[in-house]
Amino acid sequence: MKVVVLGGGNGSYAAAADFAEAGHDVRWWRRDRADFADIAAAGGITLTDHKGSRPVAVVPTDDLAAALKGAELIVAPTPAFAQEDIAARLAPHLEDGQVIYLPPGTFGSYIMMKRIRDAGSKADIAIAETGTLPWLTRKQGPLEVRVTTRASRLPTGVLPARHTDHAIKAIAAVFPAAIEPVEDALSGALMNAGPIIHPPLILMNAGPIEHFERWDIHNEGTQPAIRRTHTALDNERIAIREALGYGAPHFPLVDHYETSDWMYGNLAHDKLVGSGDWHENLDLKTHRYMLEDVGLGLAFLVSVGEWAGVPCPVAAGLLSIAGAVAERDFRAEGRTMEQLGLAGESRETVQTMLREGL
Secondary structure, eight states, X not given: OEEEEEOSSHHHHHHHHHHHHXXXXXXXXXXXXXXXXXXXXXXXXXXXXXXXXXXXXXXXXSOHHHHHTTOSXXXXXXXXXXXXXXXXXXXXXXXXTOEEEESSOTTHHHHHHHHHHHTTOOOOOEEEEESSOSEEEEEOSTTEEEEEEEOSOEXXXXXXXXXXXXXXXHHXXXXXXXXXXXXXXXXHHTTOSHHHHHHHHHHTTHHHXXXXXXXXXXXXXXXXXXXXXXXXXXXXXXXXXXXXTOOSOOOOTHHHHHOSOSTTOXXXXXXXXXXXXXXXXXXXXTSHIIIIIIIXXXXXXXXXXXXXXXXXXXXXXXXXXXXXXXXXXXXXXXXXXXXXXXXXXXXXXXXXXXXXXX
């Protein structure tokens, strides 16, 4: 399959390596080719996982038009705050039948589709999103990526939902036996684990995070009180899903810690902690856990709860505390139903848009 991978972060490295090693025709795009100079010179990167380390040949490019031509799938494991800019860049080059995959999306499927349509593109495309990055992964420098484990279950929603079968088939080609279709893109967005797992971990560990040079929020930072907060927050997410008519499985976060049923499967938390890759420096004003998972994801969850008439005091409380820590008003400036222009729309109108598209 012809696959385009966008971006130069941890997930993009893992995607490019995995897809190329599996035999797909991979075009790896980044805005600035100079950022790929080392990879271009080396002819690829090193992939390290449970099988060991080995080189994977992959050629990066900064020619987006050439990369997209004839591609069947476009995978964008980029931060959610980059989605609108990426959509504007994609719009002139998109072709009928192409599928964009956001792992995860924070309802970026809607934002990107709107930006693409506003840019004048009439291409009959689908944008899908899932609940987590498909890899627990960290770059080990400009030429190596280490994958601790891979997702075994990826609940995925598609915009427009009428293209679900086509989109799921394309995505499943690069994530075999992992893709589980859900009702629509909003259902997929409400599977996003980042706004559930990361806000309690960074806010309830704010003291040690700012005291120590490095701190592992998933090891020393995951204590019973924080786990209880996780559960209360996740219960609000599930209540919102149920109020909107979305069915089980809801992928409760507790399964990540206590069973093998969650998105990353067996012993994922233990593997994450054991790798040592998450023993890191976290700036509480600039880290993506704050700017993306709180400022976009948690703000979105709170606003959807308000729109759906579902109380979410834990989510709203964490959002307020995060704003104090970061000195930002995430409820006003974050990704919300108001900011998306959907707060005044009825459920029926939104459901029609989710099914038929923009």
